[in-house]
Amino acid sequence: MSLSLLRPSLRAIPRASVARSAVAACRHASTAPIPVSNIEAQWKSMTPEEQNEVHKALEQLQKKDWKQLSLDEKKAAYYVAFGPHGPRTPIVPPGSGIKVFFGVVGCIGVAGLIFAITRAFAPPPPRSMTREWQEATNEQQRRDKVNPFTGVASEGYKGKGNVQ
Structure with a gap:
């Protein structure tokens, strides 16, 4: 099948099933390249089984000479190994630094206010x-x-x- 025949039907198929079929195609034909051009965007929508299959396929690719791997395959291998998912998921959501800063400033202000009131009503x-x-x-x-x-x-x- 040519790619032009598959393209119209790919729009109607959900992304996860596209990844599943791509991984299955890679499993059956070990010489076919893995569609890893945008693995960062696809990773969260994949099921754990699909993620595992992609990970295993990338491990097989990495056994080859690194000079033969494309830049996309190298990026995908790095993302799967060290990306912000699984145990490396950020604990603190982005943009919470400002909340922490204003919280600390507020606490220091309240402590200063309590100190000033205490000093004002304290005996000599x-x-x-x-x-x-x-x-x-x-x-x-x-x-x-x-x-x-x-x-x-x-x-x-x-x-x-x-x-x-």
């Missing part, structure tokens, strides 16, 4: 956190000779002591 810091209190604590430690070797009461001490 304790009086021991004032600079005068901390300097008075340093003077008391010098007077009482607290830690005379390395602390505030040591000779030549140049640190801040308890002042923050």
Whole structure:
């Protein structure tokens, strides 16, 4: 049969049956080329059995010399082996990066708002956190000779002591 006789009837036949007949033709005539020109578009519409048959047929093709394979056959072999299907199906759908970005920005904004409200209604810091209190604590430690070797009461001490 010539290709011109098949062409009008191919439009009425669903794509899966075309792939099935092409795979069956390849199985019966091992020298016939596999229709792999657009395997990426056909792959999802194929049944698992058809996908398996195409995969096996491509394995047989790859046993030949790679210089003899066409560019379409090489692309199809790569797609079947490493394409985004099966375990390599993307987990995150495309376009979800913007949702994640705005979600993170929103969460940071809500956390900042909660922090600001908490600070607005919080009691003042304790009086021991004032600079005068901390300097008075340093003077008391010098007077009482607290830690005379390395602390505030040591000779030549140049640190801040308890002042923050």
